[in-house]
Amino acid sequence: MNQPGISTSPDTTGKLPSKAYAAQSPTSGLAPFAISRRKPGPYDVVIQIRYCGVCHTDIHFVRNDWGISIYPMVPGHEIVGVVSDVGPEVHKFKAGDIVGVGCLVDSCRSCEFCRAGLQQYCSGMVLTYSAYEKDGKTVTYGGYSSQIVVDESFVVKVSNRLPLQGVAPLLCAGITTYSPLKTWKVAAGHKVGVLGLGGLGHMAVKFAASLGAEVTVLSRSANKAPDARKLGARHFLQTTDDQQVKAAAESFDFIVDTVATRHDYNMPLNMLRTDGTLICVGAPPEPIELQAFPLLFKRRRVVGSLIGGIPETQEMLDYCAAKNITADIELISIKDINAAYVRIEKSDVKYRFVIDLASL
Numbered sequence: 001m002n003q004p005g006i007s008t009s010p011d012t013t014g015k016l017p018s019k020a021y022a023a024q025s026p027t028s029g030l031a032p033f034a035i036s037r038r039k040p041g042p043y044d045v046v047i048q049i050r051y052c053g054v055c056h057t058d059i060h061f062v063r064n065d066w067g068i069s070i071y072p073m074v075p076g077h078e079i080v081g082v083v084s085d086v087g088p089e090v091h092k093f094k095a096g097d098i099v100g101v102g103c104l105v106d107s108c109r110s111c112e113f114c115r116a117g118l119q120q121y122c123s124g125m126v127l128t129y130s131a132y133e134k135d136g137k138t139v140t141y142g143g144y145s146s147q148i149v150v151d152e153s154f155v156v157k158v159s160n161r162l163p164l165q166g167v168a169p170l171l172c173a174g175i176t177t178y179s180p181l182k183t184w185k186v187a188a189g190h191k192v193g194v195l196g197l198g199g200l201g202h203m204a205v206k207f208a209a210s211l212g213a214e215v216t217v218l219s220r221s222a223n224k225a226p227d228a229r230k231l232g233a234r235h236f237l238q239t240t241d242d243q244q245v246k247a248a249a250e251s252f253d254f255i256v257d258t259v260a261t262r263h264d265y266n267m268p269l270n271m272l273r274t275d276g277t278l279i280c281v282g283a284p285p286e287p288i289e290l291q292a293f294p295l296l297f298k299r300r301r302v303v304g305s306l307i308g309g310i311p312e313t314q315e316m317l318d319y320c321a322a323k324n325i326t327a328d329i330e331l332i333s334i335k336d337i338n339a340a341y342v343r344i345e346k347s348d349v350k351y352r353f354v355i356d357l358a359s360l
Contacts, residue, residue: 014039016046019360020145021334022072026064029338033072035141037149042089045155047099052143053078053169053327054353056199056260057283059341061130065285070130076143076355077103077128078171080164090152098158100317102171103128103307105140105154117311119154144334146360156314159321166326169199169352170317172307173327177204177256178316179308180279181211186254188212193248193255194233195268197224200258200281202328202351205231208256210323216248218255218268227350231328239267250298252276262286265302266294274298281305327352333359 015036022033040046058075060066079101083093093099107114108124119125126133129142141148158167177200186192192213194204201217208215209232216235217228225236237244248271255268260282269278269290280288280302294300308316320326328351332340340353 016040016147016149018146020074020141021337021360022074022141022144023062024072026062026069030062030075030144033074035074035145037141037147038138040085040087040149041151042087043151043153044087044149045083045090045093045099045152046085046147046149047079047081047101047155048084048147049079049081049143049145049357051080051165051168052076052355052357053172053199053329054332054337054340054344054355055169055172056344057172059344060260060283060285062341068130070132070139073130074141074144075129076145077101078168078173078354079128079143079148080158080168080171081148081357084147086152092152093155093157098160098164100156100158100167100171101128101143101148101150101154102156102175102313104310105150106134109153113309117309119309120306144337144355146357154310156310156317158317161321162324162326165331165354165356166329167317167320168354169203169327169329170320171313173199173203173352174207174320175308175313175316176200176281176305177258178207178319179312180256180281180303180305181207182312183305184254184277184279184303186211186213190214190253191216191251193218193237193252193268193271194258195219195239195255196258196282197221197228197231197351198258198260198347199327199349199352200260201256202227202231204256204258204281205233206325209233210325213254216252218271221347245271250274254279256281258282260284265289266291269294269300269302272298272300275300277301277303279303279305327354329354331356335359
């Protein structure tokens with residue numbers, strides 16, 4: 001269990017004792033837990049975490065929905081904080097800098113994807129939590145903690161022009177939606193649907209609108225229509241209304257599917273024009289079921305996209321600073337994290353929980 005007064009200075013082994021919240025099993029919930037961060041190496045950055053966003057992926061990992069979880073687990077991969085120390089070979093960062101850490105903390109660094117700045121597709125990528133570092137033994141712990149030690153190559157700069165609590169979710173929800181919109185060159189003149197208005201969906205709306213696209217939010221909940229328009233959508237479509245769905249057939253150039261629970265993929269597929277693209281960024285545990293004819297007869301595409309590489313993440317953060325884009329968040333204390341998970345599953349948050357790590 002976590003103990004009051006844990007020091008953030010190195011112990012006799014050079015490791016950094018740190019406070020955290022961890023899950024001990026798929027059913028334990030999250031509770032205080034003491035961890036040790038590694039002794040900083042020559043290229044390491046020590047970050048005192050200020051804020052950490054709460055991603056639906058955190059819930060999947062905590063509950064072992066994908067069968068790959070490692071316990072004890074400290075979740076969190078939407079991390080913003082302040083540099084407190086750097087290794088002697090670090091030249092990109094210094095103490096006092098505001099920085100971020102997203103979903104990755106390492107990769108092989110030599111494959112074609114790493115060389116192209118697409119570390120998220122490296123077979124040797126190291127997740128920020130619930131993964132093994134390259135030594136095959138050390139388990140990574142995430143951002144529900146007081147501090148973290150990360151190689152400078154996986155740390156990004158954060159502008160001081162934006163509120164940090166609103167920046168934290170950009171490290172996952174932001175880059176997850178920014179990357180595919182840029183990859184498939186969404187721009188003015190395109191009609192873009194966003195399926196689901198949650199943590200990912202609200203960022204997809206903001207980004208697509210900022211790129212000049214005509215955005216429609218597709219949601220089961222009619223009461224989300226006012227928020228959809230405030231976020232930048234021009235239109236709202238209630239997916240439980242058969243008449244609205246039928247009228248929207250062959251309407252969109254792109255639809256960004258952000259839903260992380262079981263749902264019908266054929267419904268948005270039929271809303272695409274010929275050569276339209278369904279971009280899947282939500283990750284339901286169940287397999288996707290698609291009908292062949294809507295794909296074949298309209299030459300539609302179904303594609304996936306995973307977060308973004310480090311260069312693109314920095315590009316996204318710089319874009320957000322220039323366009324004054326942040327996530328809409330509800331700031332919570334770490335002690336409320338288990339209740340927050342329940343609320344996320346009920347879609348009871350507008351639109352991302354962020355933990356104030358001062359509460360730890």
